[in-house]
Amino acid sequence: xxxxxxxxxxxxxxxxxxxxxxxxxxxxxxxxxxxxxxxxxxxxxxxxxxxxxxxxxxxxxxxxxxxxxxxxxxxxxxxxxxxxxxxxxxxxxxxxxxxxxxxxxxxxxxxxxxxxxxxxxxxxxxxxxxxxxxxxxxxxxxxxxxxxxxxxxxxxxxxxxxxxxxxxxxxxxxxxxxxxxxxxxxxxxxxxxxxxxx
Amino acid sequence: xxxxxxxxxxxxxxxxxxxxxxxxxxxxxxxxxxxxxxxxxxxxxxxxxxxxxxxxxxxxxxxxxxxxxxxxxxxxxxxxxxxxxxxxxxxxxxxxxxxxxxxxxxxxxxxxxxxxxxxxxxxxxxxxxxxxxxxxxxxxxxxxxxxxxxxxxxxxxxxxxxxxxxxxxxxxxxxxxxxxxxxxxxxxxxxxxxxxxx
Numbered sequence: 001x002x003x004x005x006x007x008x009x010x011x012x013x014x015x016x017x018x019x020x021x022x023x024x025x026x027x028x029x030x031x032x033x034x035x036x037x038x039x040x041x042x043x044x045x046x047x048x049x050x051x052x053x054x055x056x057x058x059x060x061x062x063x064x065x066x067x068x069x070x071x072x073x074x075x076x077x078x079x080x081x082x083x084x085x086x087x088x089x090x091x092x093x094x095x096x097x098x099x100x101x102x103x104x105x106x107x108x109x110x111x112x113x114x115x116x117x118x119x120x121x122x123x124x125x126x127x128x129x130x131x132x133x134x135x136x137x138x139x140x141x142x143x144x145x146x147x148x149x150x151x152x153x154x155x156x157x158x159x160x161x162x163x164x165x166x167x168x169x170x171x172x173x174x175x176x177x178x179x180x181x182x183x184x185x186x187x188x189x190x191x192x193x194x195x196x197x198x
Numbered sequence: 199x200x201x202x203x204x205x206x207x208x209x210x211x212x213x214x215x216x217x218x219x220x221x222x223x224x225x226x227x228x229x230x231x232x233x234x235x236x237x238x239x240x241x242x243x244x245x246x247x248x249x250x251x252x253x254x255x256x257x258x259x260x261x262x263x264x265x266x267x268x269x270x271x272x273x274x275x276x277x278x279x280x281x282x283x284x285x286x287x288x289x290x291x292x293x294x295x296x297x298x299x300x301x302x303x304x305x306x307x308x309x310x311x312x313x314x315x316x317x318x319x320x321x322x323x324x325x326x327x328x329x330x331x332x333x334x335x336x337x338x339x340x341x342x343x344x345x346x347x348x349x350x351x352x353x354x355x356x357x358x359x360x361x362x363x364x365x366x367x368x369x370x371x372x373x374x375x376x377x378x379x380x381x382x383x384x385x386x387x388x389x390x391x392x393x394x395x396x
Contacts, residue, residue: 023307025224100309104365108306109221111298111368122369156366156375157359157382164362167302168354170309171320177354184355184386191389 008046011036016057016064020099023109024054024117055116061095061102062124068096070131079139080189083132083158087185090162091178100170103128104163129155149192161185206244209234214255214262218297221307222252222315253314259293259300260322266294268329277337278387281330281356285383288360289376298368301326302361327353347390359383 014035018027029050033043047053069089076085095101103124110117132155139145161181168177212233216225227248231241245251267287274283293299301322308315330353337343359379366375 023221023223025221100306105306107365107369108298108303111365118369125366125369150378153378153381156363156378160362160366160375160379161355161359162362163365164358164360165354167305167361168323168358171305171316171323177358180348180351180354181358183351187389188382188386191385
């Protein structure tokens with residue numbers, strides 16, 4: 001990697017927790033200058049705008065979160081166990097970039113403006129839903145999950161409940177709400193499990 | 199109501215959508231001056247700080263949302279029907295103050311700082327959970343809901359799934375995710391319903 005690329009990567013990694021914690025409006029290029037020790041000119045040599053840096057910082061935080069939360073998934077057998085594993089990992093593993101879920105933060109931050117971040121968040125949610133829906137569809141295919149189950153509907157519900165549970169847990173400073181969500185999603189997964197043939 | 203109180207109420211009502219849309223950092227006292235037509239001195243005569251105004255604006259938005267979403271609930275008979283009604287109302291009725299759910303916005307905005315707003319959001323979530331848990335406990339009492347159901351757990355799950363569904367719906371600009379959540383919560387409510395005695 002060239003020195004310029006290394007500096008760029010370093011700026012992104014240092015800016016990521018700032019944007020994740022404070023949001024787009026709450027984090028200034030001055031804050032990034034303070035965190036990186038770079039002058040304004042040095043920063044703008046690598047990023048044309050705060051918008052561009054914020055987008056890269058979001059993609060970096062997202063990538064870290066996905067890695068942390070899917071690493072090891074391939075070894076889990078069966079669709080329902082995979083879903084339960086993904087839910088538990090989300091509930092039990094704190095995000096690697098401080099400030100909570102970057103996807104949630106960016107979505108709430110950008111839902112009334114900032115079309116670039118909004119588009120990135122929309123794509124990230126769609127990708128996440130797709131990853132879960134594929135697992136659910138495989139479970140239907142294999143006979144593990146009831147045929148009447150809608151993969152998209154269940155996928156959206158898992159994502160919504162986890163993200164909402166995270167909001168509650170962070171505001172209360174306790175994992176209780178996420179644990180409650182995990183227990184309820186387990187009930188929901190039970191209810192979509194195909195009856196075992198005698 | 200005195201003229202001063204009327205002015206204060208008018209400022210709060212005009213500031214509420216600004217804070218709800220843009221968050222605490224994204225909304226300046228200048229924005230409020232523009233929206234109200236008041237000078238800085240006029241604004242600070244009514245509110246000691248931006249913090250105080252933001253807190254009042256949050257409580258105003260919250261109050262409007264609660265009114266919109268609970269009006270008529272008393273006429274619904276039975277705990278499970280009450281819960282389904284609350285869920286449908288949340289899914290189908292847009293919040294009265296533009297910018298999405300004030301509780302969600304404030305919670306995500308304040309979870310890394312702003313202790314006053316954080317405390318208000320925490321209390322609002324606790325109150326909401328309590329209102330739902332009371333309905334669930336009454337359903338257990340009446341034999342409508344299984345005794346093994348935890349009122350707090352189910353209440354937290356409903357709140358988490360609705361708020362998370364709202365995040366997804368707002369970012370996608372479509373009500374699909376909230377509809378998905380409604381359908382899944384209906385399955386979950388079915389699974390906690392006590393078996394009908396023959």
